[in-house]
Amino acid sequence: MAMWRLIKNSVRFAFRAKKRWITFVVIFAFLSAFVTFFAGTFNLYATDDLLEQKGFYIKAQNTESVKVNASQAEALKNLIEDMAGIESVAMFRFFDLGDYIRVFGVDPGSSWMFKAAKPSLIQNGRYISKLNDVVISTGSTIKADLGTFSSNVSATLHIGEQINFINAAETTFELNVVGEINDTINAPDKLRMFISDDDFDYLHDNFADTTPVYCESISVLVVGSLYNPFSDEIFENMIRYDEPSEDLFTLVNGGSYGSWIPPDTVAESVKKQRATDFLIFIFGIVGGILLTILYNFIIVWFRRREVAVLRAMGYKKKEIRINLMGESLTISFVGYIIGILAIVIYFWIQQMAFSNYLLTWVTLLISFVIVVVVTIPGLLLSSLSFVRVSTVILFKAR
Amino acid sequence: MSDVILKMDKVTKIYRRGRSEVVRALDKVSLEINPGEILMVIGPSGSGKTTLLNVLSGLDKPTNGKIFFNTSRAGEGFTHTNKNESDAKKKGKDKHLVDITEWDEKQLTNYRRHNIGFVFQAWELIPTLKAVENVESSLYPSNIPSLELREKSIKLIRKVGLLDKEYAYPDQMSGGEQQRVAICRALIKEPRIVFADEPTGNLDSESGNQIMRQMKLMSREGAAVLVATHNIELRKFADRMVKIHDGQITY
Structure with missing residues (x-):
């Protein structure tokens, strides 16, 4: 009382x-x-941003017959999670459009993607919500392979601008820049575009053939638990991806998934x-x-x-x-x-x-x-x- | 059994001001306070009145001397332990008179909680509480049911003539009204002793007289009321009066 x-x-x-x-x-x-x-x-930073720099890309072998399908991707995701003891692994489909553009398909509804995984913190604008929306890395500069696409944009892309792709059959595909992500690592050399899954398929099927397509591939981004200054879990995981263990190397080189591309090493500036x-x-x-x-x-x-x-x-x-x-x-x-x-x-x-x-x-x-x-x-x-x-x-x- | 409720025996209180200055706020003061009386302590500012109230209410400890409280007149719920009680019994002294200067902070808090009421010059109502809540706040830590407490508070507030002010905030009341609420706050726990420090100091003479009449009523209900003031005009309300000057009592 x-x-x-x-x-x-x-x-x-x-x-x-x-x-x-x-x-x-x-x-x-x-x-x-x-x-x-x-x-x-x-x-x-501890998850997406940090590990984006530490994520790796798995390419299917450069033949038409080998593709990474959804069930393989899901199996791979589970294996990596178990192996590294990491909370969640996020994956995106990607393909390279020419030497300077990497296109990511984003489908949070997919069973093999980490649902919460999206490109990165949207710095400006918004996230994609409909077809033809694209999120790009801030300050990216278009370095087009001639003949693959054109744009009515300045050299540096900004929100509100439009990218027009034109294929050999003179078909045009438009993407509207709706958001920018902070991507200081990749932005200078490579434009990274995050688009909806449907747009991804359309772009890949109708435009990729005219460019040097590496393959249908997935990128693996590791999403760990919150960074804890008293725990090195995430950091250790990163190291692990820097120098992949035999198990992981075998896994990704096992034939089913494609070939291993060593991840970029973390630059000094990133460490700083x-x-x-x-x-x-x-x-x-x-x-x-x-x-x-x-x-x-x-x-x-x-x-x-x-x-x-x-x-x-x-x-x-x-x-x-x-x-x-x-x-x-x-x-x-x-x-x-x-x-x-x-x-x-x-x-x-x-x-x-x-x-x-x-x-x-x-x-x-x-x-x-x-x-x-x-x-x-x-x-x-x-x-x-x-x-x-x-x-x-x-x-x-x- | 002694009839006094509080008894000071050669109480001295010395403060140090700075490194060298020594202030003798109370100098071997002996005083008795009886239940049901208004004892007025009159003296100029700096004479030791406030120090007297502080040591008597257990808010401060004297440097020397003893202060005896008559536990046979203590309020309901008051408990205490005193190591000298058994000694007193052996020596044939009144076992109910216990020395509060030997009590620790906890016991002194308990002493104030069950026996002491305060009325301050600046009222010291809690500005975020309504009048009735200010009155109730004295007994918030008790186990009295809230409804009963509310009824008791309203009854008291009306008794001191504050009709329709039960739910007013302090800043919506005049100084005299606030002081009456403060009196109710002191009264609600049926204290055995009420210490009032310049209770009329911030009031006009009409309001001051009204407050003193309330004090009188308080003493008629059995409480010992000790009023410290420099206002000689108030002596007409006193049952007994002592003067204090430079820490010494003169009658």
Whole structure:
């Protein structure tokens, strides 16, 4: 009874603190959005972005008869997952259109694709949602093989521009650039296009024949669990793909799937970028925790007179802490919910595809822990000094 | 059995200000407070009134001396342990008079919770709580059913003449009204002793008199009321009056 009343009262404190309440809710909303975004993008980096550079491409043998079909792809996916102990492996079909364009077919509904796997974080624009939509790598430059396609675009592709392919039979196929992905590694030399599966088939069947087609192939992108600074799982997996084990080598060279192409080695700049991102991630986390603790100091400071009144009335320290904690938790929780909703709305407005990555339960849990749960030790820490606030201040006029 | 509820025996409180300055806020003060009386402590600012209230209410510890509380008059639910109680019995002293200066923080909190009510000069109502909730807040940690607590609070608020103000926030009330809510907050737990520090300090004389009449009613219900003030005008409400100057009591 008493405990329930104290908790109810603390929530009341939070909701009725008006200006102060709104200010802190806004701060916490920003904090939770910031932390969620950071944790989410780091998750992205740890999986798609990171492993994109470490993914490998399997080519079917360069004959008409050998193709990687859906069941083979699914079997391969399962084998790689088992072998590497990796959570999920994402695969896309791809073919090379000339020397400078690699076309990926994206079908999240496919059983052998990792459903959540999409090209990368959409930096600008939106993800493909209908036929003739294409997502390209930011800053890609068209280096056409003459006669294969034309475009009414500038040398560097931008959203809103159109790419026209013309085959030998003078048939035209149009793609509208709707989104850009961040692809600093491949962009300079190669335009990578992500299109719907139907467009992929159409492009392949009607246009690829006129160009040096390598084959029907799949790219394998490894999607691991969230990068954990205390675990080298993902990193080890990457190393493993750098120097594929005998098992994996045998697997992909087994004849059924095609030939192995060694993955690109990670450039120094990528390592540097990775280190920088990791540092930012850590600063984000530490900053979030510090801000939460600071907030608790401030809230107790604002309420030191009330704390003194409660002490004078004979409230135990535990009861005062419940009061303060209820208020802090309420405010941080409401801020957290608003922050997450803001992200969802932002992604929805932007039609961004990676909200499913950004808002995984792991990401949400991380930001929840930082924004809401850290409130508890933060408050305990701050209350160590302030619960002892001298009640003498009560006897002084304001 | 002694009839006093609180007894100070040669209590001294020394503060250090800076490295060298020593302030003797209370100097061997001996004082007795009886149930049902209004004891007025009159003195100029800096004379030691606030320190007196602090040490008597257990918010601060004296440097020397003893403060005895009569446990036979303690409020409901009050429990205590005192290592000297058995000694007192052996020596034939009143076993109900226990020295609060020997208590730790927990025991002092318990002492305030069940026996002490405060009325402050600046009212110190919690601004985010309505009048009735401010009054109830005294007993939030208790096990009294919420409905009963609400009825009790409203009854008290009406008793001090605040009709239709039960659900007003402090900033919607005048100073006198807020002080009456503060009195209700002190009264709801039926304290044995009420400490009032300059309760009329921020009020006009009409409101001040009204507050003092409430204090009088409080004492009639059995509580000892100790009012610390520099306002000599208030002496007409006192049953007994002492003067304090430079930490020393004069009668």
